[in-house]
Amino acid sequence: MADTSVCTAFGDAASEDFDTFSKPTAKLCALVAYYPSAIPAPGIKFPGRPGFAEHDLDEHDKAADRLVWTRSLATVRKGFGAEVELEKIWEEHVEQGRMSTMVAKPYVNHVKTLTGGIGAKDSFCFYVYFFSPSNPASLNMRLISRTTGVDRVVDEMVLFL
Known part of the structure; x- marks a missing residue:
């Protein structure tokens, strides 16, 4: 498990992580990306509501924030094979x-x-x-x-x- 990674990134860092972890040498079990400045495939569309997860912004959406947390947690647990019953x-x-x-x-x-x-x-x-x-x-x-x-x-x- 030492060569396995989980990454959570925002903005430009999220885009860089898409590039970094798309290479065959990278060992990534989960990548959670918020607001990437570039996306790996032109056909992928991300939600157009930036700021939904930032608690201090007017755009904060509590329901969307909780949903993202739940989905992120599921992704990380699945990536590590640590699903909980x-x-x-x-x-x-x-x-x-x-x-x-x-x-x-x-x-x-x-x-x-x-x-x-x-x-x-x-x-x-x-x-x-x-x-x-x-x-x-x-x-x-x-x-x-x-x-x-x-x-x-x-x-x-x-x-x-």
């Missing part, structure tokens, strides 16, 4: 029901009551003192749909007694 990880988390399976800075947002927690301590307190004790023993959940992406799992559920 988020659905499997989520299922293990739900089965174990422990804070140790959460990310370093978890957060929970209980939409209906506008409660939850940010960080491990607050999330733990939310589950232990507010969420779990208030659930009646007859509570059931039914999964309606699941959307799995490269960086998130979203479950839509119905809870009933």
